[in-house]
Amino acid sequence: MTKLSEGTIEALSNGTSVSDAVLQLVNIRKLDGGNGPSRFRVMMSDGRHTLSSFMLSTQLNHMAEENILAPNCICNLKRHVTNILKDGRRVVIILEIDVIKPAKDVAGRIGDPTPYTEGQSKGPQSAPVPENRPPLQPQNRNEAVNRGLNRDFGKKAPSVMPNTPGGSSKVVPIASLNPYQSKWTIRARVTNKGSIRTWSNSRGDGKLFSMEIVDESGEIRVTGFNQEVDKFYSLIEAGKVYYISKGSLKLANKQYTSVKNDYEMTLNGESTIIPCEDSCDVPMVQCDFVSIGDLENRDKDAIVDVIGVCKSVDDISRLTTKSNREVSKRTLSLMDMSGKVVTVTLWGEEAEKFDGSSQPVVAIKGAKLSDFGGRSLSASFSSTLMINPDIPEAYKLRGWYDKEGHAMDGQSLTEVKGGSGGGNTNWKSLSDVKTEHLGHGDKADYYTCVATIVFLRKENCLYQACPSQDCNKKVVDQQNGMFRCEKCDKEFPNFKYRLILSANIADYGDNQWVTCFQESAEAILGQNAAYLGQLKDSNEAAFDEVFQHANFNTFVFRNRVKLETYNDESRIKATVMDVKPVDHKEYSKRLILNIRKLAANH
Amino acid sequence: MASLLDASKPRINCSMLSQHIGRGVCFVGRVEKVHPTGKTFSVSDGEGKSATVELNEPLEEELSGIVEVIGMVSSKGVITTTTYNILREDKGIPFDLELYNEALKVIHDFPQYYPFEVAASG
Numbered sequence: 001m002t003k004l005s006e007g008t009i010e011a012l013s014n015g016t017s018v019s020d021a022v023l024q025l026v027n028i029r030k031l032d033g034g035n036g037p038s039r040f041r042v043m044m045s046d047g048r049h050t051l052s053s054f055m056l057s058t059q060l061n062h063m064a065e066e067n068i069l070a071p072n073c074i075c076n077l078k079r080h081v082t083n084i085l086k087d088g089r090r091v092v093i094i095l096e097i098d099v100i101k102p103a104k105d106v107a108g109r110i111g112d113p114t115p116y117t118e119g120q121s122k123g124p125q126s127a128p129v130p131e132n133r134p135p136l137q138p139q140n141r142n143e144a145v146n147r148g149l150n151r152d153f154g155k156k157a158p159s160v161m162p163n164t165p166g167g168s169s170k171v172v173p174i175a176s177l178n179p180y181q182s183k184w185t186i187r188a189r190v191t192n193k194g195s196i197r198t199w200s201n202s203r204g205d206g207k208l209f210s211m212e213i214v215d216e217s218g219e220i221r222v223t224g225f226n227q228e229v230d231k232f233y234s235l236i237e238a239g240k241v242y243y244i245s246k247g248s249l250k251l252a253n254k255q256y257t258s259v260k261n262d263y264e265m266t267l268n269g270e271s272t273i274i275p276c277e278d279s280c281d282v283p284m285v286q287c288d289f290v291s292i293g294d295l296e297n298r299d300k301d302a303i304v305d306v307i308g309v310c311k312s313v314d315d316i317s318r319l320t321t322k323s324n325r326e327v328s329k330r331t332l333s334l335m336d337m338s339g340k341v342v343t344v345t346l347w348g349e350e351a352e353k354f355d356g357s358s359q360p361v362v363a364i365k366g367a368k369l370s371d372f373g374g375r376s377l378s379a380s381f382s383s384t385l386m387i388n389p390d391i392p393e394a395y396k397l398r399g400w401y402d403k404e405g406h407a408m409d410g411q412s413l414t415e416v417k418g419g420s421g422g423g424n425t426n427w428k429s430l431s432d433v434k435t436e437h438l439g440h441g442d443k444a445d446y447y448t449c450v451a452t453i454v455f456l457r458k459e460n461c462l463y464q465a466c467p468s469q470d471c472n473k474k475v476v477d478q479q480n481g482m483f484r485c486e487k488c489d490k491e492f493p494n495f496k497y498r499l500i501l502s503a504n505i506a507d508y509g510d511n512q513w514v515t516c517f518q519e520s521a522e523a524i525l526g527q528n529a530a531y532l533g534q535l536k537d538s539n540e541a542a543f544d545e546v547f548q549h550a551n552f553n554t555f556v557f558r559n560r561v562k563l564e565t566y567n568d569e570s571r572i573k574a575t576v577m578d579v580k581p582v583d584h585k586e587y588s589k590r591l592i593l594n595i596r597k598l599a600a601n602h
Numbered sequence: 603m604a605s606l607l608d609a610s611k612p613r614i615n616c617s618m619l620s621q622h623i624g625r626g627v628c629f630v631g632r633v634e635k636v637h638p639t640g641k642t643f644s645v646s647d648g649e650g651k652s653a654t655v656e657l658n659e660p661l662e663e664e665l666s667g668i669v670e671v672i673g674m675v676s677s678k679g680v681i682t683t684t685t686y687n688i689l690r691e692d693k694g695i696p697f698d699l700e701l702y703n704e705a706l707k708v709i710h711d712f713p714q715y716y717p718f719e720v721a722a723s724g
Contacts, residue, residue: 585698592704595712 002074002101002110009049009116012082012092021077022100024110026050028069040064042094044077045109049116054092057278063097070103074110081277093278173217177249177263182270185245188213188220189282192365192384193238196229209233210382212259212365213244215282221259222247224267232273241276255303259366260288287365289393293338295413300371307363307393308334309401311341311410313356328352334362334377335410337400343414344377350385359401360387361394374446375413427590431509439561439572447561450582451505451512452554453524458547461502461521462533464495472498472518497533501525503576505557512574514559520576525550556580606684610718611672613706616651622675629653629671629681630689630702636665645669648703654680668697 008021027043040061042054056064063069079096171187192212199206210223222244224232236242247265267273276282287305290298298304313332320326330351335341344364346354365384367377379385388394397405428438428447438445466473466485475483475495482491499521504513522528525546527535535543558578563570606626613628614621631645634652640660646652655671668691673683689697709716 585695585701588701588705592701592708595708599711 004045004047004074004110006046006048008046008077009044009051009113012080013051013090013116015082015090017080017082019078021046023075023077024106025069025071025073025075025103026109026113027052027071028056028064030064037061040069042069044075045111045113047111048113050113051092051116053090054094055278056094060094060097063099068099068102069097072106072108073099073103074101074106076100083278095277171243174213174215174220174261175217177220177261177265179249179251179263182246182248185243186213186215187241187243187276187282188215189241190236190238191219192382193236194382196233211236211238212384213242218261219259220261221252221264222267223264227269228267228271232267235273235275241278241282243272243274243276245272246270287363287391287393289363291338291340292334292336292342292413293340295340295342295369295375295377298369300369300375302369303366304369304377305363305365306334306336306342306344306367306377307361307389307397308336308342309397309405310356310360310362311335313354316351330354332356332362333410333412333414335401335405335408336397337405339408339410341410341412341414342375342377343373343412344379346379346385347381350379354385355387359406361389361397361401362387363389363391363394371443373414374443429509430505430507430512433512433561434510439574440563444560444562446558446577448556448558449507450554450556450587451507453503453551454506454511455504456524456547456551457502458544461499462497462529462536463500465498467492467494467496497529499525499529499532512559514557514574514576516576516579520579523579524553524555554582556582606674607672612718613709615647615649615703615706616653617649618710619653619675619679619681623677623679624675626672626674626684627681629655629673630668630699631671632699633665633667633669636661645671648699648701648706655686656680656682658683667691668699 002022004024005018005021008018008023011018023044023046025042026045029041031039031041037058038061039058040056041052042056043050043052044054045051056069069075076098077094077096078098079094081093081095083091083093085091170185172184174186174188177184177186190211191214194210196207196209199208206226207229208223208225209229210221212219212221247267249263249265252259252261252264287307289307290304292306292308295304295306311333314330316328316330318326318328328348328351330346332344332346332354333341334344344362344367363386364377364379365386366380367383368380370376370378426447428436428449430449430451433439433447433449438447463474464477464483465471466475466483466488468485468488468490471485471488473485473487475485475492478484478491482493483495484491499516499518501516501521501524502513503516503524504511506512516524518529525532526549527546532543532546535546556579557576558580559574560577561572561574564573565571609626611626611628612622613630615629615631619627629645629647631647631653634644634646636643640657640662642654642656643661643665644652644654655673656676665688668689670687670689671681671683672685673681676682691697
């Protein structure tokens with residue numbers, strides 16, 4: 001009969017590490033955790049005691065699933081890690097185990113082991129058990145969260161975490177980190193790892209990377225600069241758990257992140273990052289989701305976490321940025337149980353990889369809220385995009401959407417471009433705009449209408465603007481052949497013409513004075529600003545002709561209205577955001593629909 | 603016949619032919635089959651129904667696609683043509699005959715809002 005390593009259970013329960021212990025597997029049970037892979041809980045016996053708090057590390061799940069590990073088999077526990085849970089119980093994580101005698105070859109339980117309880121000692125131990133604690137390896141030693149640890153930030157008391165003789169550090173919760181204690185170790189999962197960013201300015205060059213980490217108590221943003229980038233960047237993988245110690249803490253710059261922590265961490269020369277083998281109790285992600293309906297109440301530029309069902313997604317488009325870089329962009333519409341829909345913009349690789357077919361649940365941590373089109377979201381470089389995440393909110397949304405959500409049109413917070421009449425366009429007649437007092441609220445209102453141009457003001461429709469590419473400021477004619485731009489603080493020998501066109505548009509019910517800027521003015525006039533400027537100076541008749549020709553054309557206008565106050569006087573200002581030719585088919589369909597609706601209501 | 607062009611010519615589809623016997627109408631439909639003599643052809647409306655159109659002179663050109671026929675409805679439900687237009691679809695915008703039919707129904711359901719008779723006689 002194979003001899004079991006008696007005393008192993010007691011040793012393990014006392015926190016001692018053992019290697020190559022021969023144990024008998026008494027029982028193995030599958031735990032359905034819901035999140036992530038299944039876990040197997042094992043009860044082992046050393047002939048003297050049994051202990052049920054063994055967990056199989058997930059990489060060995062196959063041994064359980066293939067019944068290699070079965071009740072009664074004899075095993076050699078080669079490698080393990082002992083963790084202490086929040087309530088003080090110990091859990092032995094089996095990292096490496098060999099079956100030296102399969103279950104079928106074993107008659108039954110060896111010996112008469114009894115369950116081990118703390119404090120027991122059944123006489124002298126015969127199995128060799130090292131007396132002194134093994135040298136520090138963070139994987140093998142992490143002790144209970146010190147319940148007495150002060151969680152008040154700002155207390156300048158010296159560290160309440162004495163180092164044990166072995167040099168081991170206690171693991172503390174992220175929520176307790178503060179700038180006044182430097183000797184700590186945390187155990188956290190990386191939820192978001194940013195890419196390396198470099199900079200070059202008058203003071204020199206540098207590089208940095210940032211990541212967000214989370215544990216049971218909270219989350220925090222971590223940044224590494226220069227040498228720390230070289231040391232740690234390739235070591236760290238998003239989704240994995242690490243022991244991190246001795247970073248510096250400082251007050252967080254909340255502007256750039258939605259991470260909920262008053263502090264943020266910077267890695268320094270003393271910091272260490274070591275992979276953690278067992279991570280079952282470290283949560284995957286921490287999100288504080290805002291309902292889409294609530295986004296209207298948040299300030300623009302706020303950083304928020306959102307989750308919703310991707311109702312529709314647009315094709316990818318490519319833009320060239322001001323610095324002449326090409327970037328991919330894709331928009332999708334997200335709806336949640338508030339019934340409201342918001343447009344989300346993805347960029348770069350995320351935009352390219354995104355697959356919105358089958359209407360997935362999409363969660364974004366750290367999305368940027370903008371007032372573009374009312375309210376819209378953008379996934380910035382520091383946002384984390386999750387498709388069908390394994391979290392309860394996602395399941396709830398999926399259930400709601402399959403039952404009711406899919407049939408809802410949803411009300412969009414984002415003014416969508418285009419006369420395609422897709423449920424989100426806010427069609428109004430010009431009299432509606434006045435009777436509904438659009439623009440009278442705190443925010444600007446947007447609406448779309450079909451209207452005819454009835455008057456164009458050709459006087460003062462052109463101004464001389466700064467010739468610099470990104471500057472449109474009006475330049476001052478120095479009368480010496482030079483033109484000065486105050487914004488760029490430079491003088492130029494030339495300028496570029498730009499349009500600000502004042503027009504009156506009308507429909508069957510009312511009219512509206514609107515201002516059209518460059519793009520929409522050029523679309524209405526059918527000529528570009530530079531050409532018009534030239535014409536104005538050289539051929540007045542031809543210039544007038546352009547305006548005659550443009551008059552009485554009908555377009556679909558997308559306008560922005562806002563109440564503006566100048567010196568005690570309040571006036572509604574309307575600006576044309578976009579001009580498009582009328583899509584008669586769409587227009588007809590909409591009119592017929594409205595007529596039928598009106599008829600049905602009587 | 604000239605007087606026909608002065609009077610109002612309501613737009614109709616096949617199902618309205620019987621109500622307009624002896625009257626001038628405007629019929630828009632898709633050319634189906636042209637008789638070998640070129641003096642008559644069939645058209646289908648937005649509801650898929652067919653009608654027959656007769657001409658005074660045989661056709662001198664190829665007729666296909668959407669056509670607008672102005673004429674009179676005979677007792678047999680045939681439209682005798684006064685004049686016709688071919689609605690060109692080669693400018694990129696196809697003619698949506700079903701949508702036209704929907705608009706037609708609206709005009710006939712709410713005649714109080716579409717007083718063409720008054721406009722024509724005035």
